[in-house]
Amino acid sequence: MTTLQPADAPADAPADAPAGPQVRVVGMRHPLVRPVLADLAVEYGRRYGHLPGVVERELTAYPVEEFEPPHGLLLLLVEDGAAVAAGAYRRHDARTAELKRIWTHPRHRRRGLARRVVAELEAAAAAAGYRHVHLTTGPRQPEARHLYLAAGYAPRFDLSADPETIGPLPFRKDLLG
Template sequence: MTSAATQRSVLLDELTVLRVPVSDPRVEPLIRELGDEYSARYGKDAHTELSRYPDEEFTEPYGGVLLLLLERGEPVAGGAFRRYDPDTAELKRIWTHSGHRRRGLARRVVAELEREAAVRGYRRIYLTTGPRQPEARGLYLVTGYTPLFDTEADPETLRFLPFEKHLATHATTDPTPHLTGKAADQ
């Protein structure tokens, strides 16, 4: 069981945003489906890549966080960031369950992660996505990320597609104030 500080949640419409450790059993569908999808798109086992970073990097003491969006208690989307450098958070594992896509859930995850990163003092977000993930490329472009690659190049000629976004700074260090709705410990 996780501490109350990492279990704080908030209702957003019918969704609950929850900070959880990677070990939370509700994270497993995220990692499994993400790994299966990446493996199918790139023709090699992507599960190893998803486990490349230690779980601790996605926890608050180490500068990161993992968020899940739950609908009626079931994970429908999620994502994480880890510390990239003292000023930069790196987005990782952005995911929407295949049965819940085209609802704006990934945008909501990215917005929540940006808020969490800004509150923790990060001034920049960095991320990479793969050339066979046009949905991710579109998501980052529409949410204001600057491509750090030649957007005119054939994506298949690029190993990965890096993006960045500069964040507004916040005066508070408590990550709770940005949450809207009724916050509750579970």
Template sequence: MHATFVEQSDPLAAPLLAELAFEYSSRYGRTRDEMYQDLVTYPSEEFGAPDGALLILVEGENPVAGGAFRRYDEVTAELKRIWTSAEHRRRGLGRTVLRELEHEIARRGYSRIFLTTGPRQPEAVGLYLASDYTPLFDPTRRPEDIGVHAFEKSIALSASPRPREFLSA
């Protein structure tokens, strides 16, 4: 498995966008095509250097997980589009994506991460809580009563590359 940074239009990003469109439509009611159009017409420069990035984890030749970040403000990166292929869930790939993105975010000079997820994505909420993100909402309330679930995390600045111990030859 290896990690690679790509442009939004790269074929490796296509499964991420297609599955996210399906997931969002099945959970929030808009059509898959509407969701897909929102995703593919989002300004790709938001996820480009120097302020952002789109990461894909590739196993063999297949994209299996990914995620992106963009500039939120001078010190904050915003995570977007965290995804694991339906066939590859429950393998810790979401955590791997988060670690890789956090490292790149720190390398780019950000000291804080912000993100939001929806009330019908309990798996995402669980991932962020288990990855030491601080909820900016009352987690004892019902998800539907909260609406958008915002999180934050402070990170240490780093200029050195992190070993990629999860990658195998």
């Protein structure tokens, strides 16, 4: 895993730095987060806009402090000065982190960035003492469902059921450590 760096870390990467976007830990109010949240609102609106209030509830359901250490974390993958992928976790319970806001910029999809975000969040959550990860995704996000299954998350719903009849699709994963 990458060593997590604060958002104000120097932009020049050391010679042995991994190729591709750099991981930055930021607060929810950081300027690089605004376009992420705006794009999430558009994405959720396109998929769930027929459900009144769902977009606003999803993006404002938790105080921003829940995504800050010691119980939470928000990270960005930054390339050429812009966020290309992001994700966060918050405390679900004393032993479980809940992943939220997993996002990849539309022009940067199919590069494995979401998988990298999930792996970075899992490593950070384990380092913070969490032993499990919980998350939910919407029934109209089949690519997210595929991502979590491929990343080893256990579905907490009947995979053969029509996702539209279930509502939010819960997943869980035990962390090593």
